Amino acid sequence: MTKGICTAAGLLLAILALSYSCTKGSQDVLGGGTCDTVGMKYATDVVPILTNNCYGCHGTGNTAGSGGILLEGYANLRPYVVDGKLVGNISHAPGYNPMPYGLPKLPDCEINTIIDWVNNGYLNN
Ligand code: HEC
Known part of the structure; x- marks a missing residue:
């Protein structure tokens, strides 16, 4: 037993x-x-990364932490894509302001997701 x-x-x-x-x-x-970073889209791929890492200082009604720089919404983000600051900042490229501010660099997969979207013409898709 x-x-x-x-x-x-x-x-x-x-x-x-x-x-x-x-x-x-x-x-x-x-x-x-694998980290899939091909054919990345604004709404489904880029916005979630920005929501989690950037809107705390750059979101609608929430820009006090960045001196008023609003990145939420396609039209607000676009100028920073065009002048190269979005990619420069998240890549921590020399001469840019490393983002997220005062925090560790984003994982490569998330950086490459945003870069792919930018390289494909940063569509509002
Ligand atoms: C803790 C607050 C904070 C977070 C989180 C943050 N930022 Fe910033 N961001 C700032 C500040 C402060 C500035 C102004 C920097 C300056 O002008 O010296 C700024 C400026 C910027 C600018 C304007 C261009 C420039 O360099 O002046 C961009 C683009 C930007 N941030 C992108 C991002 C992205 C993308 C993320 C998320 C990955 C992010 N930030 C997260 C605080 C933050």
């Missing part, structure tokens, strides 16, 4: 350990996997 419980418990532990390592394995693959 005791032995039976032990075997069952051991089996259960083994299954748990296996399924845990499997889940972890697939998450690792997803996390470190």
Whole structure:
């Protein structure tokens, strides 16, 4: 009887350990996997990055942290694309103001997402 419980418990532990390592394995693959930065679009790809990292200082009604620089909305963002400051700032290129201000550089995947959109003509798409 005791032995039976032990075997069952051991089996259960083994299954748990296996399924845990499997889940972890697939998450690792997803996390470190491919970064798709082809055909990036303004609304679906660029805006979420800006929302998470930039609108805190550059959002509508929320520009106190940047001295009034508004980047929310296509028409407001566009001039900073045209003058090269958007890409220069997020790439931390020499001579530009590194953004997000006072915070670590964005992950390469997010920078490349924005660069792809810019290189494809920065459409309001
Ligand atoms: C903590 C506040 C803060 C955050 C977050 C922030 N910025 Fe800024 N941003 C500033 C300030 C302050 C300035 C004005 C810098 C200056 O003129 O010295 C600025 C200026 C800018 C400008 C205007 C051009 C220039 O360099 O003067 C652009 C474009 C810009 N930021 C892009 C971004 C982008 C893109 C993000 C998100 C990836 C971002 N910022 C996140 C504070 C912030």
